[in-house]
Amino acid sequence: MVRHQLTSRGIHDARVLATMAALPRERFVPTESNEEAYEDHPVRLTDHATVSQPFVQAWMTQALALRGTEKVLEVGTGSGYQTAILAELCGSVYSIELDPELARNARDRLLALGYYNVHVRQGDGCLGWFDEAPFDAILLTGAPEAVPRVLFEQLQPDGRLVAPVGEEGDQRLFVYRREGRQWISKDLGGVRFVPLRRSL
């Protein structure tokens, strides 16, 4: 997976590559999809959730440029696979999942794998996690039509936010960072994500 899907397509962050080489992705996909765990496509979790394609997860993580000590907010825990990648690469992860069952399963799975620097809660991640803000980095793993303003307000001045943005069928991956008083966004390319929802 790392050689054929990640390095060959330009993922060069050695920490991201080493983490994804070591993580047991089969532990995060449904049992009936175990054979597909390392394949070059997303794996379905529920009608409204998928574990993204490995390349896309590596790409988003690389764009966050984590160094090891950051406090990170993730919106859309899903299986917890992306959460585990983040947990390996930063200081602590705060992850919010709208679907109560996914949130519970991901929390149990991450604890069973020994990720004690991860905090998962059920809720609407579009509101952020006020009590734990500010964050050094924020990652959205579902697509809003526009990034909720409150998430920018919960980001450190030198922080980064990575998110797929746009309507279904017309989404692009953006990385945002502040320059002076302005937010600068860089368009990384076209993507396909499940939409972020405001309620179940």
Ligand code: SAH
């Ligand atoms: N990164 C996950 C994939 C998540 S798919 C993984 O590796 O498995 C997107 C997730 O966002 C879904 O689990 C969906 O239930 C969740 N979601 C949708 N809207 C949300 C919201 N407003 N707040 C938090 N989570 C949300």
